[in-house]
Amino acid sequence: MNYFVIGMAGSGKSTLVRTLQQRLSNPFIINLDPAIQTLAYVPDVDIRDSVDYDQLTSTSKLGPNGAILTALNLFVTKLDQLANVIPDNRPIVFDSPGQIESFIWSASGEILLKTFPGAVLYVTDAKKAVNPSIFVSSMLYLLGVQQRLNITEIIVVMNKSDLLNSDLTDEFKQILSENEETGESELDLVQLFAKNSLVLTDSFKFQAENDYQGSFLSNVTLYLDRFWQKNKYCFVSCKKGTGIDTLINEMERVQKNTVVEEKAKDEKYAAEKKEKQAKEKEKFEQEFNDHRNMDEND
């Protein structure tokens, strides 16, 4: 079972990995963040043991992002060694660098996901998602990640839900009642954003800063919500340890589906390759016979 924890810097990825280390059964943890100074957990494999980030910034004169990217690329050149130390029958959890783009938009993330097919956890800050424009921006990024990595289903981890402790303002309460929904807290509101796009679009009316932003976000939401609503949203608090059991059940379900899908993709690829080779062989034999017949006729 393989799990990749990705998300914006500061969303709580490493804290979640620490929580999963405590809650999963005997997990094997891999830290992929070369630049982290202090980790909240002790990993089983640490990119910092095989790649010297400081040397990349000083000797190779790379900037912080270039050095993270290069460190990941160097790490994946040693994947055969990693495969040798990864034990069988233990859940593997990959913690990714703070800068999501270094993992998502480079070849290394793709290679790791292809080599160790599994579930992807997109960690985001639930408190920030109370702002509807931040919620939609986060969902747009999520859809970009899904397309980039060709992932059918991704788990959205709404972390820091312990901070969703304020009551709803009267404006939000009115929006809920106009849409025949009920809810008192920010937690109810963000849960509704994820499943009822009308609540979201109505919220832009007083949250969006100008007409252009409100109109853009409403249109984006009405068109794209069907794609982000397909994902499962898990509201957790790593700080309080809440929502983790539900998350783990979801991780196991998505991981199983992903492995089945990857197997089907590999089988389809192998069948197509076999068919192509058979056609090429047939074409070659035909050409060979044609030439032989021409030679015999001469």
Ligand SMILES: Nc1nc2c(ncn2[C@@H]2O[C@H](COP(=O)(O)OP(=O)(O)O)[C@@H](O)[C@H]2O)c(=O)[nH]1
């Ligand atoms: N309130 C609250 N803070 C959290 C939670 N999870 C993480 N944090 C804090 O968010 C900050 C960033 O966490 P970190 O795991 O380093 O984020 P990363 O950059 O995504 O790996 C730290 O100060 C954490 O203590 C949570 O569930 N609730």
Ligand SMILES: [Mg+2]
């Ligand atoms: Mg981290």
